[in-house]
Amino acid sequence: MAIQALTYTEVIGRCHGLPYPDEQQYAQITSQFWRFRLKETWNEDPSGNFVTVGWILPCTAINMPWTNKFKVDHQSKTIDIPYAEGEDYESHAILEQLIAARSQGLLSMSKKLEDELYRVLGINRTVRVPRGGSALFGIQTFGIQMTGYVYDEKSGQMKIWVPKRSATRMQWPGMMDNTVGGGANFDEEHFDCMVREAEEEASLPREYMRENAKVVGKISYFHVRDAKTPDGLGFVDRSLQFIYDVELPSHIVPKPLDGEVEEFYLWSIDQTVDGLKQGKFKSNAAATLIDFLFRHGYVSARNEPEVEHVISSLIKRLPCA
Structure with missing residues (x-):
């Protein structure tokens, strides 16, 4: 045949x-996502200066075993890393999160998470995300x-x-x-x-x-x-x-x-x-x-x-x- x-x-x-036939349906689709946010420029204020760097599906936001380095707000649908105790704090927090997900059988990766690292775009400093985790956080x-x-x-x-x-x-x-x-x-x-x-x-x-x-x-x-x-x-x-x-x-x-x-x-x-x-x-x-x-x-x-x-x-x- x-x-x-x-x-x-x-x-x-x-x-x-996904098809995007018109603006209305596009808005409906993206409104379901949670926003993954990092500080655009680092400062010690834990509440302000956040920008969206990724989009996370609701199932991931709910089922991910989030570590205490992440602030998850179910009402605003935002997930932040509010604190930083050194230059690589956020990169390590993301890596630690992916290791936690993999240890619970939620994430399958054949390579070491540190093998290939991508840069998180949209902020004024270098934050790294393992290749296998970029789509999990919806990072471009x-x-x-x-x-x-x-x-x-x-x-x-x-x-x-x-x-x-x-x-x-x-x-x-x-x-x-x-x-x-x-x-x-x-x-x-x-x-x-x-x-x-x-x-x-x-x-x-x-x-x-x-x-x-x-x-x-x-x-x-x-x-x-x-x-x-x-x-x-x-x-x-x-x-x-x-x-x-x-x-x-x-x-x-x-x-x-x-x-x-x-x-x-x-x-x-x-x-x-x-x-x-x-x-x-x-x-x-x-x-x-x-x-x-x-x-x-x-x-x-x-x-x-x-x-x-x-x-x-x-x-x-x-x-x-």
């Missing part, structure tokens, strides 16, 4: 998770997606380097992906993140990437993953991804290096489109590749009647304080 092809709108919808992260392509020497046709994710990955195992992608560490800008990830994931030379990879735009997504059980935790995955393109010469061939990729394939545009419409790609990689196909003229009003809606849906609103 043939699998019904997805539309581009449906593919992008998988990345966002940023990272990169890079598409590597070549032109066939005989036909002149464009082809895209498409990796297959390792079957041992916790998320999206065995799915197809964009050439290179990853989140920026707490002390890293997006360009440096792109160069590092290109080498770590695909063995691409740093110097070549620095000289030839170009940032061409950005996409954002806002994906809500509710709890699977009544006593479970939910996630609000908010991210801004800087998009890079790089044309690779025939002698530079991506190769797996860090074990996150099983193999790289050189796919034609038709193969890539078929893979997208069959749902073979990781969701944010699929959105990135649709953006790539649009910018290079492979998705247009000639072959996509909803092209304006498709492109506008690549940038989603993010809730703010």
